[in-house]
Amino acid sequence: MKQKSISEESVTDWERVEAMTDAEIDLSDIPAIAPEKFAQAIVRRGLQPSPKKQQLTLRLDSDVVAWFKAQGQGYQSRMNALLRAYMDAHTAESKQSAQR
16 A cells, blocks of 8 residues: 655645734744854854865863863864964964064
């Protein structure tokens, strides 16, 4: 006996959905987005392209790696961001020293 695929036919009332206003849409089951999530977003439109990444082998203390990994997915990008912030701060610092 051949069963009919359920994906072939939509059971959604699209006319009703398209007629709904924004105010009529129930968003109560969607969790609020915390500011921390927005801080993790990356928007690059109109900005210079990201520099290409270079793969390398780096030896770090195991507790440092464990701490970053415990922060969740994207820990390598966060490590890179911290190193970039350090570099930017010291680059600005050395420019100020040169102007004196």
